[in-house]
Amino acid sequence: MIKASNIQKFYGELQVLKGVDLHIKKGEIVSIVGASGAGKTTLLQILGTLDTQSNPNDSELLINDVAVTRLSDKHLAQFRNEHIGFIFQFHQLLPEFSALENVCIPAFIKKTPKPKAEKRAKELLDFLGLSKRYHHKPSELSGGEQQRVAVARSLVNEPSVIFADEPSGNLDSESADRLHRLFFDLRDEFGQTFVIVTHNGQLADMADRKLTMVDGLIVNKELVV
Numbered sequence: 001m002i003k004a005s006n007i008q009k010f011y012g013e014l015q016v017l018k019g020v021d022l023h024i025k026k027g028e029i030v031s032i033v034g035a036s037g038a039g040k041t042t043l044l045q046i047l048g049t050l051d052t053q054s055n056p057n058d059s060e061l062l063i064n065d066v067a068v069t070r071l072s073d074k075h076l077a078q079f080r081n082e083h084i085g086f087i088f089q090f091h092q093l094l095p096e097f098s099a100l101e102n103v104c105i106p107a108f109i110k111k112t113p114k115p116k117a118e119k120r121a122k123e124l125l126d127f128l129g130l131s132k133r134y135h136h137k138p139s140e141l142s143g144g145e146q147q148r149v150a151v152a153r154s155l156v157n158e159p160s161v162i163f164a165d166e167p168s169g170n171l172d173s174e175s176a177d178r179l180h181r182l183f184f185d186l187r188d189e190f191g192q193t194f195v196i197v198t199h200n201g202q203l204a205d206m207a208d209r210k211l212t213m214v215d216g217l218i219v220n221k222e223l224v225v
Contacts, residue, residue, distance in 0.1 A: 034213035085154030144175030
């Protein structure tokens, strides 16, 4: 599903990633933990193709057997839109659009016909308990509801993998707990792979595997029992 080897990242003289090796299987939920500055978010952004490693010639990044770093910008953008979903700490919904419209945006970018995109979006919003919120704008939704809309948006194109960066960091404990359980329900229902950067110990321990990063390296690949 995801295979990365010798991923390095420099920002000027500062080396943030020091040769990360990683293999994630289809359908796994993997958490990545570590202190601030350990390189978690940088790694997630590279795995999600939002950033690139500093050593493309002597590293490897495969997603669904596709060497994504060798794709042109155009083909990489298309691959990202069709195969990868993102959930961030702040939902990043567009305030002028309704929940339904926000969920549909990635599908419209993919050029999915509007009736098909809206049908899929409504199915996801229904699954996430938002069937009565289709036409509400983000300002009319609670924080937990906004994040569930963001989850639906990440799933609308039926991506192979979801990358989540502190997805519950901006939620109260009750909403965070519901969101955590939701990831597992989604995996069971739709078969997606989840890679989650988190400081939330409960969420990290719920994952199938917990990867611990220290100073730009994965130092522990714990199977969570």
